[in-house]
Amino acid sequence: MSETFVFSDEVTGFARRVSEGVRRGARFGGLFAAREQSATRLLAVLEDGATISTDSVLIPDSLPQYPALSLEIPAAAWYEREIHDIFGIEAIGLRRLDPLVLPVVTGSSRPQSGSGTNTGPIEIDLSPLSTHLRGEGVFTIPYGPVRSGVFESIEYLVETPGEDILHLRTRVFHKHRGIEARFEGMGPVDGVLLAERYEGVASVAHAIAFCSAVEQLAGVEIPASAGLSRVLHAELERIANHLESVIRHTEAAGQAVAYARFTLHKERVQRLRAALSGSRFGRGVVVPGGVSMPPGLSTSEMFSSIDEIEAGVRADLRLLMATPSFGDRLRGTGIVSPEVARRFGALGPVGRGSGQMADARIDRPYAAYGTLGLRAIEHRLQGDALARQRARMEEMEVSFHIIRQAIDRMEQLHGRELLSAVPIDPNLSGHSIGWAEAPQGEVLYVVQLNEGRLTRVKPRSASFHNLAMFQAAFPKDVLTDFAFIEASFGVSIAGVAG
Amino acid sequence: MPWIPRGLSEGVLTSRYPRRADGYGPAFRASISVIAPAEASTHIEGSAEGCPTGAITILDDQPQIDRGKCILCGRCTELRPDVFRFDPGFETAGLLREALVVPQIAENDEALRLARAELGRRARALRKSVHIRHIDVGSDGSEEWEVAALTNPVYDVHRLGIFFTASPRHADLLLATGVGAAGMLDALKQTYQAMPEPKIVIAAGVDAISGGLLGRGYASQGGLATTVPVDVFVPGSPPSPFGLLYGILLALGQLSTADRNPRYRSWEPSDKYPGVADPGPRSEEFGDEGRT
Numbered sequence: 001m002s003e004t005f006v007f008s009d010e011v012t013g014f015a016r017r018v019s020e021g022v023r024r025g026a027r028f029g030g031l032f033a034a035r036e037q038s039a040t041r042l043l044a045v046l047e048d049g050a051t052i053s054t055d056s057v058l059i060p061d062s063l064p065q066y067p068a069l070s071l072e073i074p075a076a077a078w079y080e081r082e083i084h085d086i087f088g089i090e091a092i093g094l095r096r097l098d099p100l101v102l103p104v105v106t107g108s109s110r111p112q113s114g115s116g117t118n119t120g121p122i123e124i125d126l127s128p129l130s131t132h133l134r135g136e137g138v139f140t141i142p143y144g145p146v147r148s149g150v151f152e153s154i155e156y157l158v159e160t161p162g163e164d165i166l167h168l169r170t171r172v173f174h175k176h177r178g179i180e181a182r183f184e185g186m187g188p189v190d191g192v193l194l195a196e197r198y199e200g201v202a203s204v205a206h207a208i209a210f211c212s213a214v215e216q217l218a219g220v221e222i223p224a225s226a227g228l229s230r231v232l233h234a235e236l237e238r239i240a241n242h243l244e245s246v247i248r249h250t251e252a253a254g255q256a257v258a259y260a261r262f263t264l265h266k267e268r269v270q271r272l273r274a275a276l277s278g279s280r281f282g283r284g285v286v287v288p289g290g291v292s293m294p295p296g297l298s299t300s301e302m303f304s305s306i307d308e309i310e311a312g313v314r315a316d317l318r319l320l321m322a323t324p325s326f327g328d329r330l331r332g333t334g335i336v337s338p339e340v341a342r343r344f345g346a347l348g349p350v351g352r353g354s355g356q357m358a359d360a361r362i363d364r365p366y367a368a369y370g371t372l373g374l375r376a377i378e379h380r381l382q383g384d385a386l387a388r389q390r391a392r393m394e395e396m397e398v399s400f401h402i403i404r405q406a407i408d409r410m411e412q413l414h415g416r417e418l419l420s421a422v423p424i425d426p427n428l429s430g431h432s433i434g435w436a437e438a439p440q441g442e443v444l445y446v447v448q449l450n451e452g453r454l455t456r457v458k459p460r461s462a463s464f465h466n467l468a469m470f471q472a473a474f475p476k477d478v479l480t481d482f483a484f485i486e487a488s489f490g491v492s493i494a495g496v497a498g
Numbered sequence: 499m500p501w502i503p504r505g506l507s508e509g510v511l512t513s514r515y516p517r518r519a520d521g522y523g524p525a526f527r528a529s530i531s532v533i534a535p536a537e538a539s540t541h542i543e544g545s546a547e548g549c550p551t552g553a554i555t556i557l558d559d560q561p562q563i564d565r566g567k568c569i570l571c572g573r574c575t576e577l578r579p580d581v582f583r584f585d586p587g588f589e590t591a592g593l594l595r596e597a598l599v600v601p602q603i604a605e606n607d608e609a610l611r612l613a614r615a616e617l618g619r620r621a622r623a624l625r626k627s628v629h630i631r632h633i634d635v636g637s638d639g640s641e642e643w644e645v646a647a648l649t650n651p652v653y654d655v656h657r658l659g660i661f662f663t664a665s666p667r668h669a670d671l672l673l674a675t676g677v678g679a680a681g682m683l684d685a686l687k688q689t690y691q692a693m694p695e696p697k698i699v700i701a702a703g704v705d706a707i708s709g710g711l712l713g714r715g716y717a718s719q720g721g722l723a724t725t726v727p728v729d730v731f732v733p734g735s736p737p738s739p740f741g742l743l744y745g746i747l748l749a750l751g752q753l754s755t756a757d758r759n760p761r762y763r764s765w766e767p768s769d770k771y772p773g774v775a776d777p778g779p780r781s782e783e784f785g786d787e788g789r790t
Contacts, residue, residue: 263646
């Protein structure tokens, strides 16, 4: 590169501080942006156990560039590409600034989230991107964007000489909905409904993370029973998602009876959630200031449903893990080494299969998690699809355990506490960060309010963070492993594409 | 081998819907109905604290709710429980976009008859084996769970001769979800074009019908009907598996028994069914069949 770039002291200082933080052992939580007057604010989030810290800098419109953090922090690359798509600000030094979520035509307007103004027509260029063909006899197999089954749309380009997966590229922009822009101008009461639809299979976690941000800003403490209720719905969501991951594995392995059994268990969980909330996805329960309704079943009905579901799931999982034609497909498949997982700051069960134990419920307890006996799961280092699956299985056990505790506590509080949500100041201003541990891993919400209206909301799903690492999960795998590795990552594409 | 007894351990769990009513459907909140007149008030229709998707209009004291926009958040039922009510019943799909607006004021019987006749011609050619191609055009991910649930042992659509196929070349019916994300519109067109005639399109969920809460935006078209000709609209955010199944059977004209049974006509003015509608016979667990 012959060009030399001159950044202001503020910008270089920001990049240096973030890099140093990560070098000292903090986990990179994300890099976000929001429009301000004739500038764009970059906000980096670093997490270190119980503490979450932020650092920010203004990038002036006169020089819309900054030194790429991803040179040292590989986890930052997708964030830098996303910020380039939405704001047009360049990370200098990033090897590949390809479009990630929005491939706009050069010279077109960009969404400029947070500006609160219409930026003009945004032209999108869908012509296929280049492929990285390497070597003789190598060809590219596109998977998607219309997948061969009932899946969300995403495109994978697999480069292969025939059987081995040499290189993988992921294109997530197909189903980008521009949902962040829709938050702007809404009040928090509507905002939570949209948060539930950012990553629809993790509606409860997203609603909790969004509401926590609003509640922190308002200085509001939610009622204890509301916290317990949030735990109940969030853990049922975790069980449903982990069962979905098991279902995807059994489908890939052609285990027809196991597939039928686990889809049945999942249906039971979804029906229990509908009986508790009126929605099979727990929507409408979590609202700013608490929850909107008490569980729709009695304590004994809840206990008997939980008992029945747990007994069925446990027996079938035991049999599944003892089925050699299943376990053999997962063992040693799609290894994410602990080193890769650490460098990418892997989240959720994907991280916990590779020694990254970050769990927002334990590190920075929210809702009622601090008062329940939530134990950390086993430290695993194998990093293969089997380790990720075992992590999910153990998490389900823990979930059943804390659901029972939460129901017990709610029963004790019954009648002693009003369940209605705490009112939130209708003219709230300021910004804050909320979080929750979704089934896929930690969800972050950066929320900015001005006189009761949302001016910028940036959700960060664990799916987004983890999928950046997906191409590193094929060290020695072949085409037939692909479905297992994809299922073991368990990401929701809606939460990646935004 | 140990899986065989496991698979048989719980007996038959499969619903007999549509041959018989299923207890689960009516136990589930699936739509909002207007139960009384109300004066126009921006508090409900459009203000920031009112209906978040603008699904409600009030003209001459007659409120109407557009189920093609309603995300079932229930705010209107909290603000005005005297006017709006959650109703059970999953048979909310319709053949005409206008028919999702309830209660109906304009007569569109003739339009409905024409749509039904035209769709019937196509559906007859498909006879008793129907292959579905699903496509995600910008969903939130929950719709895919509900579509996939149709193959679980409870709904088991295979018993009705309905199958999912990977290739659009083999598909008779396109089941599309999502708001119409700009990056998926070409894929939607190509998938539709690749399907052989006769073909049927279902827009599954309010996102696919109107864009839902997201509506129109820089990357969202606000529904799919401007890209492909939609034959059946299935409301819901997301639509429940029974709601989807009803929509599929409606498209295929396989609801002759249901048409005669007033219980299925949940889009009728609900004052026919005072109070919460009869939830029908309940089983031990799934539908009216229970374990055998």
